[in-house]
Amino acid sequence: MTANETRILIVEDEPTIARAVADRLVAEGFGVDVAGDGPTAVERARAYEPHLIVLDVMLPGFDGLEVCRRVQSERPVPILMLTARDDETDLIVGLGVGADDYVTKPFSMRELVARIRAVLRRVERPGTAAVADDAAGAVCIGSLEVDQRARRVRLDGREVHLTPTEFDLLACLLRNRGAVLTRAVLLEQVWNWADASGTRVVDSHVKALRRKLGQGLIRTVHGVGYSLDAAS
Structure with a gap:
């Protein structure tokens, strides 16, 4: 899958951050959609069927953890969470409800893009890293x-x-x-x-x-x- 075939949903309630992330991902060749609150994020995930979601933890409506739960219950999708709090409990809960990775704010766009590409690579190589020599079943x-x-x-x-x-x-x-x-x-x-x-x-x-x-x-x-x- 090439970058311009990859759809990414950005869920972020701060317009400045959402716009900056969207602009950078578009420049990198990704398809992008944006949601600014929890309920809209779940609706857009259902309609847009993104290959990956960049998801802020703190959102109006309901938070990113609930978004993660609802989205994953309908269709497994890689999720990279954004958190303003470097709190281990929040991170563990996020990973526990189905997130694949996280980036703590403030972050560089370069780091975010690198993390996104790393998660996508893992999704696109089914079985390669997983199958051992004797793993016939x-x-x-x-x-x-x-x-x-x-x-x-x-x-x-x-x-x-x-x-x-x-x-x-x-x-x-x-x-x-x-x-x-x-x-x-x-x-x-x-x-x-x-x-x-x-x-x-x-x-x-x-x-x-x-x-x-x-x-x-x-x-x-x-x-x-x-x-x-x-x-x-």
Whole structure:
């Protein structure tokens, strides 16, 4: 999919920010639509069918977390959240209701575009990062079943919705089961980031996975990184 075939919905109630983001994304070749409140965002997501949503957390009508819940319940779509508060609880909740990544205000347009492209790349490569050499079918870890080819996860027989980023993170840990992966390695393999400046992104996504799949699946190795235990 080329940039000019990619539709992005910007949900931002500050007209100056919305206009600046829209202008930059149009200049980058993306198709753009804009909504300024929660109810309109849900309506535009339904009608416009964007490939990605840039979603502010603080909105009139209802907030971005509720927008995320409603949109994801109708049609899974990658979401990059904008937050003015560097609050870990807000970020974890956002990731837990279906956001793929977040950017904290104030942000540079260059960073925003890079994050958007990174999320889109992950969505456009189904199975590449996920399929291990021996992954002809589903892999079971206790009551957890991970179908890497279909990119589907079930827990106790119930399907669990993971965002593309969450699935890629789980698949990366599964491919390296038993090994401890540093945050820098995870950033490189899952996010395609060459530097280690986004370690908090890794931590927040691990916490979101634990909320959905249980606390005992991913082990924290303090001062090093994370591991999916071979015995789990």
